[in-house]
Amino acid sequence: MTARLARPGRLIAVLAVAVALQGTPTVAQAATTRHDVITWGASADRMGDGTPDRSYRLVVRTSVGGDDLRIRLSNAFGDRPVTFDSVYTGVRRTGAELVPGSNRRLTFDGARSVTVPAGATAYSDPLPGRLPAATDLVISLHSPDAAGPATGHWMAMQTSYAAQGDHTAEEGATNWTDTVGSWFYLDAVTVRTSASTGAVVALGDSITDGWQSSTDLNRRWPDYLARRLRAATGTTVKGVANEGISGNKVLADGAGQSALNRLDRDVLSHPGVRTVFLFEGVNDIKAHAGVTAEDLIAGYREIVDRAHAAGKCVVGATVGPFKGWSEWDPAAEAVRQEVNAFIRNSGEFDAVTDFDRILRNPYDPERILPFFDNGDHLHPNDKGMQALADAVDIESLDCASG
Incomplete structure (x- = not known):
């Protein structure tokens, strides 16, 4: 940039x-002395067909503070151009209501409207003013011509709002009567801050995406990590972008593009990224699609190599236990153990966080600890999410790529 x-x-x-x-x-x-850093992100995926003359009021939580806010609109999965003729950003007061006086128009190359080609993204112009960390930021956007596949993020674990017609400039909640559990067309928010400040991107699946954490309370493990980083004095990594997709795999497309296929767009393209935190693989293992430990290890190595080539470091996290989930069997467990041994011992990651050790039951290590189990024997509850974030060595996120 x-x-x-x-x-x-x-x-x-x-x-x-x-x-x-x-x-x-x-x-x-x-x-x-200053540069752009991502303060919020969500992986893009193909949604249902877009609706013309529809407005969305999207609620997101910032991680690092800064000024000169910019947003990135995505039409990555569209099959035709989409126009946004009115885009505003403000601070949420409650529900769909904004703090009075906070709603401000965003422009694109000086214009109020922007048309994003199929497969492309577009950044807004910098918006003067300070954006604090941990802000409930609201992006309101309207498209007069949305049609065909929309781009967005299905499982937000956050309530946003929609309305027919253009209500983007309104600060009140009166016309925002529809609630939605997804983010539409928005995939990043950045701020300008000290050049010494960096960000970490969490690349993962449903556990990173926050499934089974409490909706609207920002209790995904990357949210807890962002809280730790804000309070930490020994690191300059302050931004956190959550690039998890529920059901995602390292090797194969399906629930979103594979980690390999979305790495450039969802991770490496964002400004200020210093570290990639890779926590993914359980969906490859439990799919019973003939994936071997060698296959998955090769995928990890490619992610590490590409991240290093881009000047980023990579922290690898071990795959957690999932005995009791319907797709678990001894063969899948054997692959998980072999993959985890590679993550722990290969030396190919810049650092390792042993999420398996944190989550597993010491009396039955193939199962998740009941205290952290949301009930499906795979996904952690809020306490488990916090335990994962607490396990991350903050200093490891400042590592230099090899």
Whole structure:
């Protein structure tokens, strides 16, 4: 992403501090002290057909704070262009109601409308002003011509809102009477912040996506990790993007494109990403599609190699236990054990987080600990989600790629 100069008022302040500390800098030096970092993300997938003259009011939670907010609209799975003629962003007060005075129009290359070609994405212009961490940010968008496959994220674990007609500029909730459990067309929010600040992207499946965590309470494990990072003083990784898709696999398309096929769009294309946190593989293992440990290991190696080539480091997480789930059998368990041995011992990851050790029952290690089990013997409950986040070594997220 091309660096942008700071706004005049902020640039003067930056120059003043720099002069005091180290003499007069150039404008270019002052500009490079800040960069864009992703503060929220959700993996794109194919949805049902888009509806013309439909508005969406999408609620998301920021991780890192900053200014010059930008959003990315996605038509990655569309088969025709889609136009957005009115896009606003504000701060949620409650439900679909916004904090008075917070709703502001976004522009695209200076225009109020943008047409996103099939298969493409579009960034908004930077919006002046500060966006704090842990904000319930609301993106309201309207398309007059949406049709064909829509792009979005099915399982938001967050209530958003919809309305027929263009109500994007309204701060009240009166016309936002439809509730939706998905995010439509929006796949990233970024902010500009210190150049030393980075982000971690969680690449995963339904556990990362937050299935069985409490809806509307931001209790997915990446949410708990974001809370830890905000409070931590020993790391400059502050942004967290959740790029989990329920049912997703490393190797094969199905519930979303495979991790291999979506790595560039969902992970490497985002600004400020320092670390990829890879926690995926259980759906490959339990699918009984002939996937061997060697197959899955080869997929992990490709992700690591591509991330390293892009200058990112990779933290690998072991695959958790799932005995009691309908697709478990001893053969699948054997693959899981072999895959986990590779993750723990190969040295090919920059760091390892042993989620299997955190989740498993010490008296029956092929099963999830009952205290963390939501009841289906695969997905953690809120306590389990928090335990996963607590297990992450914060310092490992600052690692340098090999």
